[in-house]
Amino acid sequence: MKIAVCIKQVPDTTEVKIDPETKTLVREGVASITNPFDEFAVEEALLTKEKHGGEIHVLTMGPPQAIEVLKNALAVGADKVYLVSDRAFAGADTLATAYTLAKTIEWIGGVDLVICGKQAIDGDTAQVGPGIATRLGFSQLTYVSKVREIDPASKKIVVERMLEDGKEVVQSSLPCVITVLKDINEPRLPSLIGIKRAAKAQIPTVTAKDIPVDADRIGLKGSPTWVWKIFTPESRGGGEMLKGELTEVVPLLVEKLMDSKFIK
Amino acid sequence: MANLIIDAKTCTGCESCIPTCPFGALSMKDNVAVVDEKCTFCGACVDACPVSAITLEKDEQAVTIDTSAFKDVWVFVEHERGKVSNVAFELLGQGRQLADGLGCKLCGMLLCSNEGMDAFIKEAIAYGAEKVYVTESPLLKEYRTDPYASGAVNLIRKYKPEVVLFGATTQGRDFAGTVATTLETGLTADCTGLDIDPEKKILRQTRPAFGGNIMATILDYPNYRPQMATVRPKVFPMPAKDESKKGDVIKEPLPITEEQIRTNVLEFIKGAEAVNLVDAEIIVSGGRGIGNAENFKMIRDLANVLGAAVGASRATVDAGWISYEHQVGQTGRTVRPKIYFACGISGAIQHQAGMKTSDIIVAINKDPEAPIFKVATYGIVGDIFTVVPLLTEAFKKRLGR
Numbered sequence: 225m226k227i228a229v230c231i232k233q234v235p236d237t238t239e240v241k242i243d244p245e246t247k248t249l250v251r252e253g254v255a256s257i258t259n260p261f262d263e264f265a266v267e268e269a270l271l272t273k274e275k276h277g278g279e280i281h282v283l284t285m286g287p288p289q290a291i292e293v294l295k296n297a298l299a300v301g302a303d304k305v306y307l308v309s310d311r312a313f314a315g316a317d318t319l320a321t322a323y324t325l326a327k328t329i330e331w332i333g334g335v336d337l338v339i340c341g342k343q344a345i346d347g348d349t350a351q352v353g354p355g356i357a358t359r360l361g362f363s364q365l366t367y368v369s370k371v372r373e374i375d376p377a378s379k380k381i382v383v384e385r386m387l388e389d390g391k392e393v394v395q396s397s398l399p400c401v402i403t404v405l406k407d408i409n410e411p412r413l414p415s416l417i418g419i420k421r422a423a424k425a426q427i428p429t430v431t432a433k434d435i436p437v438d439a440d441r442i443g444l445k446g447s448p449t450w451v452w453k454i455f456t457p458e459s460r461g462g463g464e465m466l467k468g469e470l471t472e473v474v475p476l477l478v479e480k481l482m483d484s485k486f487i488k
Numbered sequence: 489m490a491n492l493i494i495d496a497k498t499c500t501g502c503e504s505c506i507p508t509c510p511f512g513a514l515s516m517k518d519n520v521a522v523v524d525e526k527c528t529f530c531g532a533c534v535d536a537c538p539v540s541a542i543t544l545e546k547d548e549q550a551v552t553i554d555t556s557a558f559k560d561v562w563v564f565v566e567h568e569r570g571k572v573s574n575v576a577f578e579l580l581g582q583g584r585q586l587a588d589g590l591g592c593k594l595c596g597m598l599l600c601s602n603e604g605m606d607a608f609i610k611e612a613i614a615y616g617a618e619k620v621y622v623t624e625s626p627l628l629k630e631y632r633t634d635p636y637a638s639g640a641v642n643l644i645r646k647y648k649p650e651v652v653l654f655g656a657t658t659q660g661r662d663f664a665g666t667v668a669t670t671l672e673t674g675l676t677a678d679c680t681g682l683d684i685d686p687e688k689k690i691l692r693q694t695r696p697a698f699g700g701n702i703m704a705t706i707l708d709y710p711n712y713r714p715q716m717a718t719v720r721p722k723v724f725p726m727p728a729k730d731e732s733k734k735g736d737v738i739k740e741p742l743p744i745t746e747e748q749i750r751t752n753v754l755e756f757i758k759g760a761e762a763v764n765l766v767d768a769e770i771i772v773s774g775g776r777g778i779g780n781a782e783n784f785k786m787i788r789d790l791a792n793v794l795g796a797a798v799g800a801s802r803a804t805v806d807a808g809w810i811s812y813e814h815q816v817g818q819t820g821r822t823v824r825p826k827i828y829f830a831c832g833i834s835g836a837i838q839h840q841a842g843m844k845t846s847d848i849i850v851a852i853n854k855d856p857e858a859p860i861f862k863v864a865t866y867g868i869v870g871d872i873f874t875v876v877p878l879l880t881e882a883f884k885k886r887l888g889r
Binding site: 235237240248253254260261287288289309311314315316317318319322343345346347348349350351353354355358359363364365366367369382384385386387388389390391392393394395396397400405406407433443444445448449450451452453455456457460461462464465467470473475478480481482483484486487488 | 490503508510512524525526527529530531532546568569616633634637657658659661662664665666668669670672673674675676677678692696697698699700701703704705706707708709711712751752753754755756757758760763764765766767769794795812813818819826827837838841842844847848849850861862863864865866867868869870874876877878882883886887
């Protein structure tokens with residue numbers, strides 16, 4: 225099994241705050257982390273390799289400092305990592321990003337299974353996984369909560385997908401792109417040897433010259449959408465604190481909620 | 489290639505631009521603002537500069553397509569297990585406003601098997617569709633990416649809508665991503681606001697990013713049509729249903745055979761709960777303060793009286809007290825009920841990202857400093873083990889249940 229895992233470096237949004245005076249985003253000192261869903265993607269690749277053998281190729285597209293997330297992937301056991309980075313890729317929306325990643329996966333060659341996190345926590349689009357699958361001409365299984373079985377011989381995979389009202393068990397042929405939920409496994413911690421190996425590793429950068437991309441389909445130029453305006457959401461503001469004895473407060477809350485007409 | 493240019497001579501070093509960058513790409517060097525490779529050319533800094541020292545250079549793309557060939561607003565009529573999803577009706581409601589803004593027709597796009605088709609068409613029309621584009625095939629009995637995308641791409645290529653809207657559900661997001669990539673057009677995810685620019689007659693798509701910390705309005709370049717978006721359920725109200733309405737039905741065959749479809753649904757496992765989180769008008773959620781799995785009974789009791797769904801914070805899911813499908817928040821589901829009860833939930837920013845747009849938020853927590861109170865409509869500082877059962881009893885009495 226040759227597995228490709230797409231990961232992303234994201235700001236730790238728990239630390240992103242709004243400056244109350246200027247109403248702008250304060251990102252100073254905000255740590256960059258591996259997108260949480262992507263850690264499950266890497267772990268699922270490791271578990272698959274343990275069962276079926278093969279190799280794990282992890283790629284990230286981003287600025288040079290995104291190399292950190294690749295080091296983390298190496299430390300837990302990825303075989304090869306790639307930093308897909310070029311100013312020509314910058315400003316890419318989901319269509320151009322998926323195109324660039326798909327072209328890199330084609331360039332790596334011979335991949336049977338692509339694993340992505342369900343979505344990244346900065347953009348929250350969940351569109352890059354399906355985009356990669358479509359560009360590669362692979363089948364796609366999104367919102368995967370469990371991989372039931374993979375049969376490399378007959379090129380079949382069976383997974384459980386989470387839906388709004390339950391789960392479905394789906395079989396697909398390989399090659400396939402799966403996007404995974406956090407429920408799927410428990411990511412391991414890196415070993416000491418792994419950390420040392422990662423620290424020493426030379427991480428290759430893949431640029432627009434290395435992979436056979438169409439210049440009109442990458443970066444800002446290959447992106448149909450653009451950000452017209454960014455603004456701070458209206459704060460909800462603190463509401464009403466109901467104070468006093470519970471014997472008074474509870475009936476008061478019940479009446480307020482009944483008045484809303486939302487309770488039927 | 490695009491370029492962000494900061495004119496060092498004009499820059500006064502006032503630093504106004506630095507906090508406006510959502511990507512932290514701006515910094516000061518020798519009292520002049522500089523930009524690094526984290527820049528995504530979003531342009532947030534351009535407007536912030538008081539002396540107009542920042543310009544965003546983009547390759548002007550010649551408009552090579554005939555945008556006037558694209559007409560009408562389409563809504564994907566999503567259905568699951570024989571029922572049209574409410575979000576499809578909500579989108580028909582909002583789609584009406586958009587179609588009026590553009591001066592065009594509002595249409596439904598339906599992919600289904602013969603089973604239920606007539607009822608689905610009737611409902612789409614009753615909720616406002618003037619036309620319904622339908623592809624019917626036994627291969628479309630249940631949602632699968634391949635045949636649904638194939639059918640939709642065929643309809644969109646042939647009839648060229650200007651705007652296509654999908655619900656931001658698991659089905660809608662799986663589907664729209666494939667359709668947009670195949671058509672090589674723009675897709676904006678999980679929108680919470682949609683309107684038409686009255687002058688340019690284009691779709692303005694507003695959505696939260698960075699866990700809801702900022703909002704962004706996204707536009708599509710004129711070379712890409714249709715303009716497509718997935719839209720968060722329950723953001724727009726349900727429109728009135730009018731069964732007397734008439735509409736046209738246009739049918740196209742499915743251009744794919746079973747042999748070409750790469751997936752097969754083996755089984756559907758129904759969720760344990762009667763009410764799912766996305767459809768729920770009311771959600772009662774429990775957090776770390778619940779203490780253990782057994783105590784979720786108290787949350788379920790209140791939910792049962794109110795006909796509500798049961799939600800949970802990440803802490804309770806990670807502790808194994810309740811299953812992941814209940815998790816609300818950044819790494820769980822995003823919900824938007826009319827009333828959200830947060831019981832023993834401190835309200836970390838990741839939790840808020842999943843529920844902050846609820847109409848009414850009720851917070852019950854013993855810690856008066858809990859961040860949840862900052863977004864709550866009504867807050868009670870108190871022990872959930874006392875307050876929640878009292879609420880359950882009070883509602884039982886009030887509702888006669």
